[in-house]
Amino acid sequence: MQFALRVIRKLANIGHKITYKMAVLFARIEDKSLRILLGTDYSVRARSEMTFEEKIYSSIPLIVPLNPSLPAIGRPAKVALVVPSLTSRGFYGGVATALIFAAKLAERHHMPLRIIQTSETGDGRGLEQFFTANGIAIDAASVELIDISARRYNIYGYLDMRPDDIFIVSAWWDAQLIEQLPLTHKFIYLIQDFEPIFYANGDMAVLAENTYRTNRFIPVCNTELMYKFMTHQGYDYIKDNGLWFEPAVSRLASGKAVDNTGKKKQLFLYGRPNVERNLFHLSLDALNRAFSDGGLVASEWEIWMAGQNNLPNIKLSSGAIIKNLGKMGMDEYITFSKTIDVALTPMMAPHPNYPTLEFASIGSAVVTTKYVTKHDLSNYSDNIVITDLSVEAITAGIKKAASMSYETRMKNLATTTIADNWDKTLAHTLKGVDEQLEQYLKFD
Secondary structure (H helix, E strand, O other): OHHHHHHHHHHHHHHHHHHHHHHHHHHHHHHHHHHHOOOOOOOOOOOOOOOOHHHHHHOOOOHOOOOOEOOOOOOOOOOOEEEEEOOHHHOOHHHHHHHHHHHHHHHOOOOOEEEEEEOOOOOOHHHHHHHHHOOOOOOOHOEEEEOOOOOEEOOOOOOEOOOOOOOEEOHHHHHHHHHHOOOOEEEEEEEOOHHHOOOOOOOOOOHHHOOOOOEEEEEEEEEEHHHHHHOOOOOOHHHOOOOOOOOOOHHHHHOOOOOOOOOOEEEEEEEOOOHHHHHHHHHHHHHHHHOOOOOOOOHHHEEEOOOOOOOOOOEEEOEEEEOOOOOHHHHHHHHOOOOEEEEEOOOOOOOOHHHHHHHHHHHHHHEEEEEOOOOOOOOOOOOOOEEEEHHHHHHHHHHHHOOOOOOHHHHHHHEEEEEEOOOHHHHHHHHHHHHHHOOOOOOO
């Protein structure tokens, strides 16, 4: 009996492996065939001719245009937030900030909120909890979710519009889509990163950069550092008309980092190899050196990384193991953050990334990296160690952060200025937005 069961199990295992390999093969064949048909794979010429629209929009689907349509009779003016997607896994960083900004503007003018998804379908689950956690009084059930992500060169995407709708965008491709609509007033462009550097020199970089060169938007920069960078880059319209705010991302209200004195210290790596500006491999090399050269002793530390699923744990040359926690839920992340002594959160970008500010605000020592006009973050917190963009400099930064005592880190909180209240930090900015919109709209 046992022998028969073992044979059945073995045959099932073999069958499973064959089925899996066949599924992977067929998926690759399907993908390859589709790319050839769309003309985005140049290994085979499947057709002698295709239209301009099919060629360009199959190659760059993000910029497939929208078509305006008339709104339903009696439909009120709305604050319309345009985002790539509203998946629950995306309520972090820039998407979360865009949600808060749009909701606060809608509250300010007693206007309904609609959210328009342009790149991927999301169900918006968790929106109610997100609003509650961020002090937003809007009933999530009243928020209108619109999905236009399925549009293609031969499938139109329609968006009903009123002249007094207020559009807010953050991603560059959404800025391009909205700019092409027959707006009667300017839209709001939340500039949260310098998106041309997300791409190699080419079409996408040019398209992203050109969205900063019109005068059809109200520029709102996430942090003064971001505004100063855009000014430094020579965007005179943004320099003359730009507003900015500091993000209210302090986690201090939920508790300080714990004291691990006498126990193993905890080190965290913001590990996202799929996001190249996070400098994952340079950081990994720096960690390996910090533990290999005696700067940090492996037996005295536990090392973690999070931010991306399906990464294996990584064993350093010293024998220390970086354990991957994957993409964490917000509550899980907040609880986990309180245990960390040193956070390594590099970012090759002109802004201070949110994990840098979040960890510094609770008393962890944080190592991050410089970029062009971002060369000093002490105005936020003395718990932040900022380094040059090299493995050697990041290694030195890790050692410096690791040498900061718990008492020093807690003392630094007295002069930390990381904001914790969105109403306060957005008040001046929203007033400035109103002043620019009042040229076109009448508010109650």
